[in-house]
Amino acid sequence: MAEPFYITTAIAYPNGKPHIGHAYEAIAGDAIARFQRLSGRDVRFVTGTDEHGLKMAQTARAAGRETIEFATEMSNYFRDMGQKLNISYDAFRRTTEEQHKAASSALWQAMEANGDLYLDRYEGWYSVRDEAFYAEDELIEGEGGQKLSPQNTPVEWTVEESWFFRLSKYRDFLIELNETRGFLEPESRRNEVLSFLKGQELRDLSVSRTSFDWGVPVPNSPGHVMYVWVDALTTYLTGIGYPETSGDFARFWPANLHLIGKDIVRFHAVYWPAFLSSAGLPIPKSIFGHGFLLHRGEKMSKSLGNVVDPLELADRFGVDQLRYFLLREVSFGQDGSYSASAIVTRCNAELANSFGNLVQRVLSFIAKNCDGGFTADAPIEPADAELREKVRRACADELPQAFERLALSAGLEAWIQAVFACNAYIDEQAPWSLRKTDPERMKRVLATLCGCIRDLSVAVSPVTPVASGKILDALCIPDDARNLAALSHDPALGPIQVNNPKPAFPRLELPADEEAD
Structure with a gap:
């Protein structure tokens, strides 16, 4: 039987339509999956949408929509992107699916059985946009003295009852893991995570919320829903059948590669291996944090008017041409620019x-x-x-x-x-x-x-x-x-x-209004 190879992309947060960064990651993941199949491996390629959390609920409310209805519509845009860009995933998982909720509950209960969850009160800074907690010394100062996360997103002071995960218990394990060459690449990402782990005491992590209910319910704890990153990361297990631990799960886990953006490396290289270790599950073999795509050297922003729909690029230039350009032009792992x-x-x-x-x-x-x-x-x-x-x-x-x-x-x-x-x-x-x-x-x-x-x-x-x-x-x-x-x-x-040869790559023309790119 062919050697298994399990690859995942990040689980996209669908509070908006897919952008070029989502397309870039999906194309890279697909090329790697296809290459491994070409090499004779038995490949499982999983992607999906992460639909819980406060940000999703707020976005749906602002649009006057039921959250599940809004989530379904937005998730479908990501499915459509996958079809358009010829992404050969084996499973597309939504975190609102019942199997995923069962998997998240099973992981939670395994961590609880290991004594790593306890109930307490959370007081601290939270970024709704990042769905992440930040310590005071991680914050930066924005205009007018506003406190911002390291990702330049607004934070708000949050006080609520919460379940906590004993992340501090795993500090030495996480340092040793991230020092292992090959676990987290490229080297610049590894250095960032090690700096975080070695530069401060590792605080226990708040892993439930009571201020909203759009999430996976915490088992046997009414009023609590799981912190969205516990829920989202579990998708990598759901995609191969967990909480069933035989069959596909036994064959494909641990994952060979989690392919993610550099902005979510900490969740994958710190929180995720700690959760898995607590639950008695093997650690993924490799995590790769790729860089960002810049439009003509600038970060994309709606306010700058330079956000580009990847499906429009595919229509204009061809799917294969777009795929080739993105993987050829950008040194994988570094930031790159396109026009x-x-x-x-x-x-x-x-x-x-x-x-x-x-x-x-x-x-x-x-x-x-x-x-x-x-x-x-x-x-x-x-x-x-x-x-x-x-x-x-x-x-x-x-x-x-x-x-x-x-x-x-x-x-x-x-x-x-x-x-x-x-x-x-x-x-x-x-x-x-x-x-x-x-x-x-x-x-x-x-x-x-x-x-x-x-x-x-x-x-x-x-x-x-x-x-x-x-x-x-x-x-x-x-x-x-x-x-x-x-x-x-x-x-x-x-x-x-030779049978009926046709041009495979017709020449592209640049519209006159874009010649100044």
């Missing part, structure tokens, strides 16, 4: 002009001049073997190794360098000239290029699944040969057959 002109420039240069043009030149030439197919019998020359080895190395070694360490942009850099090598080879070998002077050599050149195109299409398919599929269809590559194990340095590829 319409950057998308057009990158996709035209690399997808349309380089790879797309290579594919169309070769396949249309075969369709027109070789009756759509042939067998290459001429001997392999050094230039052929050199190119196939370069492409094989990029597609079967360099890109997979980079994707395994989540260096997505680096993997695509190796891939595009192999594309450039193919274009240099076709210009040097000139099969259009060989057609008249040496038809058998022409077939060997074309077969070499078809083998390269097959490998390049398979390797990039986690990022551009639709376009890659069309190219492989045009090359008549069977489904069981569309994986990393099928990539080979064999230049022949067997008999070549």
